[in-house]
Amino acid sequence: MSNSAINRRACEAARLSVAPMMDWTDRHCRYLHRQLSGQALLYTEMVTAPALVRGGAMHLLDHHPAEHPVALQLGGSDPKELALAAKLGADAGYDEINLNVGCPSDRVQSGCFGAVLMQQPALVAECVAEMQAVVDVDVTVKCRIGVDDQNPQDVLPEFLSRIVAAGCIRVSIHARKAWLQGLSPKENRDIPPLDYELVHLMKEYFPNLHISVNGGITSLDQAEAFLDGGLDGVMIGRSAYHQPADILAQADRRIFNEGTDTTAEAAVLAMLPYIEDHLTAGGKLNQITRHMMGLFAGRPGARQWRRMLSEEAHRPGAGPELVLAALDQVKTLAQVQEAV
CATH class of the missing domain: 1.20.120.1460 (Four Helix Bundle (Hemerythrin (Met), subunit A))
Structure with missing residues (x-):
């Protein structure tokens, strides 16, 4: 398959994706999810660029051919190191390389990547540009609407404009702020209020940017409503893991207008x-x-x-x-x- 065909397939699959989730979306989980949906885009757990580039942990790139379309999510903040890791991921056969700018855990913060990078849009843009320069598959970003005391209405448009200028054509937005101090990663998935309206507004601001919404989505009915409302994709996390058949068994027919339901x-x-x-x-x-x-x-x-x-x-x-x-x-x- 040509690189343009791979990118087109991943973009189409992003109408519905299963979010990258640490300790959950490993290769066995992804293989299971693929038995329920032949179309949805699947993501790896976050793999840190240092683990691949400095640690040589190439087993973290293992995946089954049946998983495609499948994306590799990377964590890191060093543009050169991320570029090397992205090249390893693309060479391993992944259909997309995704940069994590949304994880709020202490471990991620201490490594200066994840949600803390929302405070450094210029650095994120440099990372995206360096990664895209060495791979032919799409480099995408998963982000929050802001962190801590940032005003999302101000910072999110600037953040998106920076990464778009760097060559990013697809982004997944978790529609909550991340509180880096005072809330646990678990609390960061529930406590900050969701702002779906802001995500819709970003689609108005950036009509050519493929935008998927993430956060608090628990059903295909909700997913269809977001797509009907003008967004390009929907990313579902915990519900897709805890109730995979409810989310994925009808997805090919209802979201992609292809195939039949499974059980x-x-x-x-x-x-x-x-x-x-x-x-x-x-x-x-x-x-x-x-x-x-x-x-x-x-x-x-x-x-x-x-x-x-x-x-x-x-x-x-x-x-x-x-x-x-x-x-x-x-x-x-x-x-x-x-x-x-």
Whole structure:
């Protein structure tokens, strides 16, 4: 596939994406999500540029061919180092390289990257320019609307104008401020108020910039409303992880007007060969099933599904037969529920 075709595919896929989430969106999680949606754009966990460039941790770039379209999110603040890391990611086959300008954790702040970079738009623009200069895939940015005492109405337009001038054509905006002092990363996902109107306003200011909205979105109904309202994409985080079938099983039809709906049951069956391969390579079942806990969220048998996987998947010798047994529990309880 040509680079222009790759960029076009990633741009189209960005109508709906699953947000990069530390400790969650690893390669096993992404493979599961791909069984539910063939179209949505998937993101890695944040990988720091120093880990790749100085640490040589190339295993962090591992991904399955089935994951495409898939984007690599990088964290860092040194333009030259980020460029080297971006080149490694593009050479590894990622369809997009994304720069994290939104994470509020203490670890990220101490490394001078993540949300703290909202205070240094010129540096972010330099990072984007250096990265884009060495790769042919799109370099994108995920940001907040501002941090701490910044006025988002003032700082966000300037921030976006800087990165657009540097060559960024797609951005995902988490529609909350980040409070770098006084709030934990968890609190930063809930407490600062959402300002979706500001994100819509940025689309008016920058009509040629592909803008995805992120933050507080929990359903496909909301996603469709944002798209109908003029935004180019919607990025969903925690709901896509905790209720993946609710978000992704109908996404291809409803968001992309392609394909047909799938089911959680079908996704489980599709995961079995992947699980077999992982176990054969020396992996453990719970490395995969920990991401499958929410597949039946809100349905009869969901509690039994979670319990069987959480209590037994870590045991030596646990394999696909456990997953099938848990699935049978779900089916049995669903039949009982229908008979009542």
